[in-house]
Amino acid sequence: MKLRGRLLTAFLIIAALPMILLLITGGTLVRYQTNSIEENYDIKSDTIQVVTNPLRILNRITRSVYNEIIITEMNEPEKFEDKEYIEYLNEQLTAKYSFIAVRKGNDIIYNGNEDKFEKISRQLPEFSNNNIDIDGGFYIDGEYPFLLKQQDFHFTDGTKGSIFIITDVTTLIPLIKSFIYQIICSAILIMLITSSVLIIWIYRSILRPINILHAATNAMKEGNLDYxxxxxxxxxxxxxxxxxxxxxxxxxxxxxxxxxxxxxxxxxxxxxxxxxxxxxxxxxxxxxxxxxxxxxxxxxxxxxxxxxxxxxxxxxxxxxxxxxxxxxxxxxMPYNFTFINLHDYFTDCIEEISLDLEVKNIEITYNNETNKDLVVHADAEQLKRVISNIIGNSVKYIVNRKGLIQIRIKDAGEFVEVAVEDNGQGIPGKDLPHVFDRFYRGDASRNSSRGGTGLGLAIVKTIIQDHMGNVRVESEEGKGTTIYFTLKKYEEEKRKDE
Incomplete structure (x- = not known):
């Protein structure tokens, strides 16, 4: 994957993956907590209300007791004068973070939680209050906010009375608190996991190759080019x-x-x-x-x-x-390319060389199988150097026998091939791949009478390659060596067009 794609993937993971995981985790936790609330408090609620409207959930927790109070007020209002009945109602509310308070006229004749009631006693509404909000209850804000349900009635002596169900909203239901903690912990855990995965992925795909490259650079700086x-x-x-x-x-x-x-x-x-x-x-x-x-x-x-x-x-x-x-x-290298008639050039060249070879008891033969009008585009002086170097190399290795050098020229498609063969001592097989290398001398003895710098055949190779040709060698120890080189033909029609 390209670096641009990796950065885009990392961005999408950072942007989308935590959100998706958080939604999945949050949805699971909400469903779990909602089921727990329904089982523990015997209420039914939409899942979203657990998070968005916990007051409604708190209000519903006391709904059963409040309904009982309404029925009692309609049928048996005298029960509100019975302390045991009031305490019975209060006991039902204690486990639901609520308590009962009863007011007769302007006096409070009963409250189920002295400490909490003292903080909110002045905020209780008057008789026949109609500010009912949620399921018969309403929220009262202040330094100590609470949820209130009020049912007004008349005592047997005709005195106005009110019974209150007071729910402390400063303490949420433990399951809701647990849900919030779980959501926070899940979000932190998801971010940690996502970050860890991204760090590992980025390290493996970006930082590790960079570290390898850095190590290779240091190795090269230290001179290790095999790293x-x-x-x-x-x-x-x-x-x-x-x-x-x-x-x-x-x-x-x-x-x-x-x-x-x-x-x-x-x-x-x-x-x-x-x-x-x-x-x-x-x-x-x-x-x-x-x-x-x-x-x-x-x-x-x-x-x-x-x-x-x-x-x-x-x-x-x-x-x-x-x-x-x-x-x-x-x-x-200076070149002076001209059009050379191959037949005439080699004829003159052989005549010149043969005089020197004759003195050394070496015979030279020449056979040209190509058209006598064939022309090549070459540097005459450098081509002569090629022939001289090849023949000079042959002369050095013709010993203790009647020397023979044969020059043959034949057609090779777009090229002509020149072969220079001698009957010298030949070249060992191990030396053949190196005969055209600069400075290479098969005879390593410095006392050899043959001498030479090892440049002759290297110069031949360079000149022939500059003439767009190739050079190669064949040899057999004890029988002789043949060096082949090619020259590109130059047709007469092309020369006339120029």
Missing amino acids: SIEGDPEDEIGRLCEDFEEMRIRLKELIDVRLKYEEDTKELISNISHDLKTPITAIKGYAEGIMDGVADTDEKREKYLRTIYTKANDMSILVDELSFYSKIDCNT
Whole structure:
């Protein structure tokens, strides 16, 4: 659920759930208390009156005694002069928070509760009072409010008399008080339960993911990039956790790449130090030989000078390769794309390379199965670097045999595929996945005569990919290696349209 939906749900729960629960609880308690009142006090009442009009309920409690007084006044008014009868009526009212008072003329001849009667005696109405309100009774307000029922009559001697049923309203019926307490306690309990449920729900759905995210942030701050978290994609916090996880993975990859780059750079420096040290040592030694007169013949001097030139040339090639790599690494490789006839280009290239290979006892063959008019859009100089690096890599691993390098070109749909195959010693299977990695050298021995920086095939891969092609390698130890790369065709019709 989205965060907006959760907040809306929480609002509805806060607004509606306590009200619904309170209505259900209140209705249940009202029905229960009403039944209890009806059973204990033998009265019938609407459920709502228990709450809205408790005075009416109190008035009804004394209705049976009041009815008896009316009947007695009509049939046997002399009974009101009988103290035992009056006390009998008073005993019936005592359990109902009421008592009897009898007035003869202006004098009170009987009251069932001296303490309470003294507080309200001056508020009793006169004879023949007609302010009847509820079921024969009416409410008298004041410092000590009470509910009053009055029945006027004449004593046997003709004196005016009144009998009063007085109900104390300062003390509600215990069941009604209990009902009020229960309603208050129920409301508090409902609010506590609702709040607890909401707090738990909000904690589980909002605060806990935030705490997890906070812990992950602290772990990352401490350098732990392996602290993984998961999020629910259905809500905003979950998506934030997913974004954080993606950021963590990306950051870890970048740091790993950076660390690998630093390791490769250290290895490169070590390789360069070794590869430069060897020719520099040779140049220095042969130069000292010339200066010290060791090369005392023209033949020796020529040999020493040729060796110095060769070693200097090797250093120049190494420096050029490093310079070219720096351009690749900084994405500042200069390209000059032109339309190249593939057949003519490779024919010229093979003729140039074959002269150098012939000296090294390596034969090179060339077979082009494509149309002689086929054109590619490429940088001629960089494409030549690709071929030179591949063939140079092959030459290093052709040992103790008659060398053979075969170049084959064939059609591959929208591309042409160039294969450069040699009969060298091959590449071990464990090294095949890494041959195009920068600085990778299958021959780890620093004393190897093959040398190299491990950049040649990495440069090949970069150049071919920049030409929208692909490069791959196949090799078998003891038999040789084949490197394939593709170049995208460029149709003659497209070139004319441009």
